[in-house]
Structures are given as structure tokens and as C-alpha cells.
Amino acid sequence: MRPIRLPEPPNGSVGIPEIFEGGVNIVRRAIVIGNGFPGSENQSIGLIRALGLSDNHRIYRVIRPRGGYNEWLKWLPLSLHKVLDNLINQLLGQSRFAMKSQAKKFIPFPTQNGGIIGLSSIVEADAKHIASIAQDNFEKEGPLLVIASGWDTVSIASSIKRLAPRNVFVIQIQHPRSCLNRFDLVVTPQHDYYALTPQGQQETPRLFRRWITPREPPGKNVVLTLGALHKSDSAALRIAASEWHDELSPLPKPLIVVNVGGPTKHCRYGANLATQLSGALLNVLPSCGSVRVSFSRRTPQKVSDIILREFVDEPKIYVWDGKGPNPHMGHLAWADAFVITADSISMLSEACSTGKPVYVIGSERCTWKFSAFHRSLRERGLVRPFTGMEDLSKFWSYPPLNDAAEVASRVREALAERGWSLRR
Structure with missing residues (x-):
């Protein structure tokens, strides 16, 4: 039986907390600006872990009004959305329409293991408050690292940078689709620049090219990744391997984990x-x-329903019913190979960080930058198409994808240019 394979920790000091000396040029604390969605927040936390600050960070969240008429307003800038939401509430008062909308308005945020967090336990992000923290504690605790991810966090993160430029280092994950000089670093997948490639230009009608972002190649403060950042690093997988040992280690090998996502705008099925x-x-x-x-x-x-119906009588196949602890981390640790639908960049990035075989189904249904992402994975030898003709008992491997460690290295370089450094 093949022994369990876990990715090795990266070489050097990346991701390893060390004893640090005092000084106002040492970054030893961080704040995450989240939007309540695990796919975005896990990217920020993954970078925090790679930088060795996982024991000294706090999460704030941008809270956008939800439910009812707010579903029609969610594409507006956050500040304008809140103003309109407040105005509509005042105008409608306790009308039937308002009460119906309010009944669905507050949706709890999901946690990693499938539970929920009520809004009462969430600290809402306030740019002035966070900037004040950075300024007031600068002499004692040094600079404040701010990491934000997702469209709704852009205005908050850029405001913190504007209010306390000498006291913060602001990193925006995912392309903000606006002026990039409002941030110290922007971390985004290379396929976000697909619109600038020759093939991307051919797929975009000339009339609409000026409206497609980004319109310029990445500058010095842009860090390009292949996939999405995540927190499933070697340390996390070793913990998961221990926690899920009793349930997953006795399973017959090879253990194949199948992750099914859902259709998106550019991966329809x-x-x-x-x-x-x-x-x-x-x-x-x-x-x-x-x-x-x-x-x-x-x-x-x-x-x-189709998958459940097809596998109901197959003793080799177990389908998680969504109840109890989420086995995702245990699956990453104990799987011998993965089969993943093409829609999820996050799931594919996590699986490719293990160095184990990753098979993808449905990539031919993806378009635009998603097709570029899948092409990059194949060219790097990270994934293979799943056709049903494979012998899954045959193992193959590749250098694991480790975007978080590479980004962490760039962060250290950028901090050094300002005369700052992470704790040692």
C-alpha cells in the first residue's frame, strides 16, 4: 500500500513564525478585510499563514445588505448600495414589500465546516477605525499589514491606505478593476490579464475593448499567480491527516476524491x-x-441528484451528505488522486498544491479566461483531462503549486524596499 503523501514545507523561513526583535520597522501584526465568502477570505488567510502571521491577525468584514431588493443592487459600489438601502427602508417603512424584503435580508455567513456565523458576531470593517489603530499603535507595534480580497473590500482597503500611508502596507487580492496605485501590492491570477493576450483580443469585439479591464499590462506592484491562494498548506494538511486518520486511513487504496462544483458564467454545464x-x-x-x-x-x-442516483448501489463510493464536519481538508490530506469539475479555480488550486494526480472534467465547456487557466495547468503538467479511460491506480506527480509561498516572497521584497521587514 502506498504511504500517504503530504506536501513538504517550503524551504527557507517563509511561513515559519520566528522570534523577532523590537523596532518600528518590523511588521508583526495583520488585519484581514473579508467579504463573508470563504473563497475570498481563505485567500487572505492563506497569505497570512505563508507570512508567518497566523497567530497575530484579526478579521474584519465588509457587510453588504442582502436579500429582497438588495439582490438587484449588489453590483453597485458598496457605499452607494448602503445609501440606497437606507433610503428605500425609510421610504417604504413597514409596508408589506419592505417586510418581505427584510425577512430575507440578513443571511448568516458560512464557516469552514458548514456551520454559520450570525451577524452579531461579525466586526464590520471601518476604514477610519482601522487607520486609527495603525497610527495610534505604530510606535509600539510597528506597521500594520492589511490584506483584503474581493470586490466589496476594494474601497475599504484603498481608504485605509489613503488615511494612514506611512503606517500600513495594503495588499489587495483579486484584480480591483480600478487604479492599482491605491495599493502597495495587488495579487491576482495571470489569467485575469487574458483580455490583453492576442487570443483575448480576438475574442473581444473592438467596440468593447476599451471597457474590458485590465487595459494595461501588470505593473511593478502586481504579483501574478497561476491559481488562487488558499490556506491548505503543508502544516494544515498534516493536522488534517491526523484529525481524519481514523475515518480515512482504513479505506481501500487508491482513495479517489471527487469534488463537484457548480456552473459559472464562463463554465456552463x-x-x-x-x-x-x-x-x-x-x-x-x-x-x-x-x-x-x-x-x-x-x-x-x-x-x-443524478450522481446520487447513479452511485446509490455502489459499495466503493461514498457521497458526503453535507452533515457533520466538512471532510474537505481530510480529503486533501488522504486522497491518492482527485477528480474535479472545471468550474472551481479554488478547488483545483488546492488539489494541485498536494503534488498528487489531478484529473479535470468539463474544461472543454469553459470559455474566456477560464480556458486560459486550464491551459496553463495542463502546460505545467499539473492536471490531466478525465475521460473515463484512465487507470487511477497509476500514480504520477509534479512540483506542487505553491502560489502563497511565492507571493509571500514578493511581499518580503516589497516591504524591504520601504525599509520594513517581517518579524524574524
């Missing part, structure tokens, strides 16, 4: 992909010891 996936899995089942299937919150019920 439905029941047809579910049927394709089910047939391919049944075809390769003889080469599998056991199979564990998980759905995401985005998985349409018609997709999950």
Missing part, C-alpha cells in the same frame, strides 16, 4: 456533465479502492 461524470467514474471504478464524492454549495440539485 448542467445534467449533461453530471451524466458524463457518473459514466466515467463507473468506468474507472475497477482501478479504484474507494471513492468519496463531495458537492459544493454551488452544485445544482439536478446535478447532485
Whole structure:
């Protein structure tokens, strides 16, 4: 039986907290500006971990009004959305329409293991307050590192930079689609610049090219990654391997983990992909010891129903029902290979960080920058298409994807240019 394979910690000091000396030029604290969505917040936390600041950071969240009429306003800038929401509430008062909207308005945020966090336990991000913290404690605690991810966090993060430029170092994860000089660093996948490539230009009508962002190549303060940052680093996987040992280690090998996401704007699919996936899995089942299937919150019920119906009588296949602790981290640690739908950049990035075989289904259905992302993964030898003709007992490997460590190195360099450094 092949022993469990876990990624090795990166060489050097990246991601390893060390004893530090005093001084106002030492960064030893961080703040995460989140938007309540794990896919975004986990990127910031992953970078925090890679920088060795996981024991000294705090999370603030941008809280956008939700539910009812707010679903039509969510594309507006956050500040304008809040103003309109307040105005509508005042105008409508206690009308039936307002009460109906308010009944759905506050949606709790999900936690990593599938629970929920009520809004009462969330500290709302306030740029003036965070800038004041950075200024008031600068002489005692040094600079404040601010890491934000997602569209709703852009205005808060840039405001903190404007209010306390000498006391903060602000990193915006995901392209902010606006002036990049408002941040010290911008961390974004290289496929976000697909619109500037020759193929991207061909796919964009000339009339609309001036409206597509980004319109300029990445500058000095832009760090490009292949995939998405995440917090599933070597330390986290070793902990998960221990926590899930009793449940996952006895399973027959090879253990194949199947992660099913959901259709997106640029990766459209439905029941047809579910049927394709089910047939391919049944075809390769003889080469599998056991199979564990998980759905995401985005998985349409018609997709999950087809898969459940096809596998109900297969003793080798277990489908997680969404109850109890989320086995995702345990799956990453104990799997011998992965089969993942093409829609999720986060799931693919996490799986590719393990160095284990990753098979992708549905990439031919992806368009625009998603197709560029999948092409980059294949060119690096990180993934292979899942056709149902594979022998999943045959192992292959590659240098694990470690975007967080590479970004952390760039952060250290940028801090050094300002005369600052991370704690040693």
C-alpha cells in the first residue's frame, strides 16, 4: 500500500513564525478585510499563514445588505448600495414589500465546516477605525499589514491606505478593476490579464475593448499567480491527516476524491456533465479502492441528484451528505488522486498544491479566461483531462503549486524596499 503523501514545507523561513526583535520597522501584526465568502477570505488567510502571521491577525468584514431588493443592487459600489438601502427602508417603512424584503435580508455567513456565523458576531470593517489603530499603535507595534480580497473590500482597503500611508502596507487580492496605485501590492491570477493576450483580443469585439479591464499590462506592484491562494498548506494538511486518520486511513487504496462544483458564467454545464461524470467514474471504478464524492454549495440539485442516483448501489463510493464536519481538508490530506469539475479555480488550486494526480472534467465547456487557466495547468503538467479511460491506480506527480509561498516572497521584497521587514 502506498504511504500517504503530504506536501513538504517550503524551504527557507517563509511561513515559519520566528522570534523577532523590537523596532518600528518590523511588521508583526495583520488585519484581514473579508467579504463573508470563504473563497475570498481563505485567500487572505492563506497569505497570512505563508507570512508567518497566523497567530497575530484579526478579521474584519465588509457587510453588504442582502436579500429582497438588495439582490438587484449588489453590483453597485458598496457605499452607494448602503445609501440606497437606507433610503428605500425609510421610504417604504413597514409596508408589506419592505417586510418581505427584510425577512430575507440578513443571511448568516458560512464557516469552514458548514456551520454559520450570525451577524452579531461579525466586526464590520471601518476604514477610519482601522487607520486609527495603525497610527495610534505604530510606535509600539510597528506597521500594520492589511490584506483584503474581493470586490466589496476594494474601497475599504484603498481608504485605509489613503488615511494612514506611512503606517500600513495594503495588499489587495483579486484584480480591483480600478487604479492599482491605491495599493502597495495587488495579487491576482495571470489569467485575469487574458483580455490583453492576442487570443483575448480576438475574442473581444473592438467596440468593447476599451471597457474590458485590465487595459494595461501588470505593473511593478502586481504579483501574478497561476491559481488562487488558499490556506491548505503543508502544516494544515498534516493536522488534517491526523484529525481524519481514523475515518480515512482504513479505506481501500487508491482513495479517489471527487469534488463537484457548480456552473459559472464562463463554465456552463448542467445534467449533461453530471451524466458524463457518473459514466466515467463507473468506468474507472475497477482501478479504484474507494471513492468519496463531495458537492459544493454551488452544485445544482439536478446535478447532485443524478450522481446520487447513479452511485446509490455502489459499495466503493461514498457521497458526503453535507452533515457533520466538512471532510474537505481530510480529503486533501488522504486522497491518492482527485477528480474535479472545471468550474472551481479554488478547488483545483488546492488539489494541485498536494503534488498528487489531478484529473479535470468539463474544461472543454469553459470559455474566456477560464480556458486560459486550464491551459496553463495542463502546460505545467499539473492536471490531466478525465475521460473515463484512465487507470487511477497509476500514480504520477509534479512540483506542487505553491502560489502563497511565492507571493509571500514578493511581499518580503516589497516591504524591504520601504525599509520594513517581517518579524524574524
